Amino acid sequence: MEVVEYFDQFKGTETYIASEELKHAVNVAVALGRPLLLRGEPGTGKTLLAENLARALEMPLVRWHVKSTTKARDGLYIYDTVARLYDSRFGGDVNDIAKYIKLGPLGEALSAPSRVVLLIDEIDKADIEFPNDLLHELDAMRFKIDETGREVVAKERPVVVITSNNEKELPDAFLRRCVFHYIQFPDRELMAEIVKVHHPDITDRVLDNALEMFFSLRSTPKLRKKPSTSELIDWILALKKAGIDLAKVGHGIPFLGTLLKTEADVELVQKRAKA
Amino acid sequence: MLIDFLYELRAKKVPVSTHEWLALMEAMALGLHESSLDGFYHLCRTICVKDIALYDAYDEAFLAYFKDVHVSSLELTKQLQEWMLDPKMLEQLTAEQREMLKDLDLEGLRKKFEERLKQQKERHDGGNRWIGTGGTSPFGTNGRNPTGMRVGGGGGRSAMAVAGERLFKEYRKDIVLDVRQIDVALRNLRRLGREGAVEELDMDETIEQTGRNAGELEVVFRPPRRNRVKVLLLMDVGGSMDPHAELVSRMFTAASRSGRFAKFRSYYFHNCVYNSVYEDAAFRKPVQVADLLATSDRDEKLVVLGDALMHPAELLDPGGSMYLYSQNRASGIEWLRRLGHHFRSSAWLNPEPERFWSGTTIEVIASAIPMWPLTLDGLNHAVKYLVRGGEKPRVGDPSKWVKGISGY
Numbered sequence: 176m177e178v179v180e181y182f183d184q185f186k187g188t189e190t191y192i193a194s195e196e197l198k199h200a201v202n203v204a205v206a207l208g209r210p211l212l213l214r215g216e217p218g219t220g221k222t223l224l225a226e227n228l229a230r231a232l233e234m235p236l237v238r239w240h241v242k243s244t245t246k247a248r249d250g251l252y253i254y255d256t257v258a259r260l261y262d263s264r265f266g267g268d269v270n271d272i273a274k275y276i277k278l279g280p281l282g283e284a285l286s287a288p289s290r291v292v293l294l295i296d297e298i299d300k301a302d303i304e305f306p307n308d309l310l311h312e313l314d315a316m317r318f319k320i321d322e323t324g325r326e327v328v329a330k331e332r333p334v335v336v337i338t339s340n341n342e343k344e345l346p347d348a349f350l351r352r353c354v355f356h357y358i359q360f361p362d363r364e365l366m367a368e369i370v371k372v373h374h375p376d377i378t379d380r381v382l383d384n385a386l387e388m389f390f391s392l393r394s395t396p397k398l399r400k401k402p403s404t405s406e407l408i409d410w411i412l413a414l415k416k417a418g419i420d421l422a423k424v425g426h427g428i429p430f431l432g433t434l435l436k437t438e439a440d441v442e443l444v445q446k447r448a449k450a
Numbered sequence: 451m452l453i454d455f456l457y458e459l460r461a462k463k464v465p466v467s468t469h470e471w472l473a474l475m476e477a478m479a480l481g482l483h484e485s486s487l488d489g490f491y492h493l494c495r496t497i498c499v500k501d502i503a504l505y506d507a508y509d510e511a512f513l514a515y516f517k518d519v520h521v522s523s524l525e526l527t528k529q530l531q532e533w534m535l536d537p538k539m540l541e542q543l544t545a546e547q548r549e550m551l552k553d554l555d556l557e558g559l560r561k562k563f564e565e566r567l568k569q570q571k572e573r574h575d576g577g578n579r580w581i582g583t584g585g586t587s588p589f590g591t592n593g594r595n596p597t598g599m600r601v602g603g604g605g606g607r608s609a610m611a612v613a614g615e616r617l618f619k620e621y622r623k624d625i626v627l628d629v630r631q632i633d634v635a636l637r638n639l640r641r642l643g644r645e646g647a648v649e650e651l652d653m654d655e656t657i658e659q660t661g662r663n664a665g666e667l668e669v670v671f672r673p674p675r676r677n678r679v680k681v682l683l684l685m686d687v688g689g690s691m692d693p694h695a696e697l698v699s700r701m702f703t704a705a706s707r708s709g710r711f712a713k714f715r716s717y718y719f720h721n722c723v724y725n726s727v728y729e730d731a732a733f734r735k736p737v738q739v740a741d742l743l744a745t746s747d748r749d750e751k752l753v754v755l756g757d758a759l760m761h762p763a764e765l766l767d768p769g770g771s772m773y774l775y776s777q778n779r780a781s782g783i784e785w786l787r788r789l790g791h792h793f794r795s796s797a798w799l800n801p802e803p804e805r806f807w808s809g810t811t812i813e814v815i816a817s818a819i820p821m822w823p824l825t826l827d828g829l830n831h832a833v834k835y836l837v838r839g840g841e842k843p844r845v846g847d848p849s850k851w852v853k854g855i856s857g858y
Binding site: 196199200202203204206207208212214244256257260261263264303345346350352353354355356357407 | 465469471473476477480482489492493496497499500501505548633651656666667674820851
């Protein structure tokens with residue numbers, strides 16, 4: 176029953192505004208001790224959530240950024256054979272294999288002395304079997320280092336946060352074990368709150384104007400990449416630095432390049448503005 | 451009981467497993483649903499539904515199952531109270547609390563709430579009596595009382611309202627996702643070769659070189675093995691292909707995954723390939739087929755997805771294109787033959803069931819580009835052919851009904 180203690184622990188932080196649903200999903204995952212799988216448009220703060228969760232729960236954060244070449248075993252440990260070979264050449268003592276075993280992020284999280292938050296970022300970047308290869312370790316929270324026979328067992332189940340950009344389908348067996356949340360793009364109200372956190376001195380009038388332009392830009396049909404939260408925040412910063420008052424800008428959007436990242440999109444928006 | 455909701459979900463094709471259902475029960479035993487229907491809506495969705503495409507089906511099931519509860523949401527709460535009275539929970543409660551639990555029926559609770567509201571004069575946080583936040587009083591929000599009443603705050607809108615809006619309708623795909631099946635079949639479409647940066651330790655070569663070096667260590671690295679297959683995918687869209695659109699999109703999803711092939715390009719056409727194919731399914735960005743052939747390696751694998759069904763004139767006559775503005779000088783079949791000749795191996799996958807092939811333009815096209823039905827079996831055969839070559843499948847004899855076809 177001690178798990179209940181953790182429930183409702185995450186309420187967002189000063190710099191991270193989470194929707195009610197997201198907070199609930201996080202708390203369920205923490206209480207059940209299951210990995211939390213987060214999906215959503217890029218720029219909705221999936222990765223940031225893990226950082227802020229670690230801060231709110233006052234636990235260290237271990238990050239694992241998955242790449243297309245990442246293998247599941249890399250997360251547990253890497254046996255540096257080359258270093259051992261080189262050492263043997265100079266007659267060093269190479270009998271202790273443990274010296275050449277380096278723990279990966281998952282291995283580190285499992286061997287940590289206290290409970291940690293483990294972020295597995297962009298799991299869909301790796302091979303399609305990658306999540307399946309992790310099933311056992313995430314379930315049992317233990318693994319064995321074959322070379323030394325040492326078994327690493329987690330003292331306390333890490334809080335696991337997994338993010339995915341929907342590039343690939345994830346296997347069913349993996350999904351069954353996760354708690355799932357889809358981060359929706361913030362609506363205007365939530366977005367206003369988020370902006371205020373990053374620009375506390377912003378006036379309501381400026382914020383209104385900026386949001387108006389931002390959301391109308393997002394609703395432009397056929398945009399290849401819609402601008403996201405982080406881009407909005409950067410854009411407002413740029414406006415502030417340049418001292419531009421949006422209310423006085425006639426046509427067009429200043430610093431369009433901070434919001435749109437492809438040439439085709441910029442062209443499209445400029446064409447529509449003229450029409 | 452709730453178990454019916456599980457079957458309601460499964461009937462709506464939300465693949466909830468026993469595993470997840472048990473997790474939900476565990477979560478409810480821990481009180482994670484906050485004794486409310488709203489809480490339950492989010493809790494159940496978080497644990498049981500893993501794809502946003504299924505959110506709409508979940509909303510549907512939720513509406514269907516809880517629509518009566520909506521009117522008098524008390525019934526569910528009562529059910530949950532029974533959960534709460536589970537002895538495991540009681541062990542943790544003090545005698546006092548247990549006493550309290552007993553007299554907390556909803557009527558009494560509401561009455562007490564009204565009474566207390568009258569007495570209370572100010573905001574209250576923490577504590578166990580007043581209406582406020584973060585306490586163990588039965589009234590308030592964000593607190594912890596197993597049988598309490600939630601007063602405002604927190605969730606905002608009710609689950610029934612959220613479910614009723616069916617916000618996730620547009621994410622719905624309504625397909626039993628077989629992308630993975632196609633994925634597994636496509637995995638065989640590869641020719642591995644070592645290319646790119648040297649980053650893998652070549653153990654055999656290291657030992658060999660070290661031996662030659664009289665024991666002086668010589669570490670040899672090599673590039674990892676990568677798929678070298680290049681794929682050109684042409685897809686027929688619109689018209690008679692509409693019923694197969696989902697199958698085609700699944701195939702496309704599986705084939706276009708990043709990093710699967712050394713090179714992957716896809717184009718659209720309508721009905722038959724003539725002078726040009728298109729980058730987009732709306733046919734706005736044409737690409738000349740002649741240009742496409744000029745820039746394509748003969749080793750690329752050509753895969754065509756289409757039903758190959760059309761009026762014979764559209765296939766066999768010059769100027770047979772349906773579009774007046776794009777009159778083709780060479781006939782459709784001529785263009786297909788050019789494609790078939792250019793690429794060393796090509797395959798046409800046809801979603802139309804094989805039994806309808808005979809006596810149609812399908813037979814003619816199959817004589818230009820080897821054809822298989824778009825089934826798992828057909829796909830596996832096509833992949834085998836693309837990788838290793840071998841017998842082309844024999845599809846009918848079009849010369850029987852089309853003059854001038856024999857010889858191809």
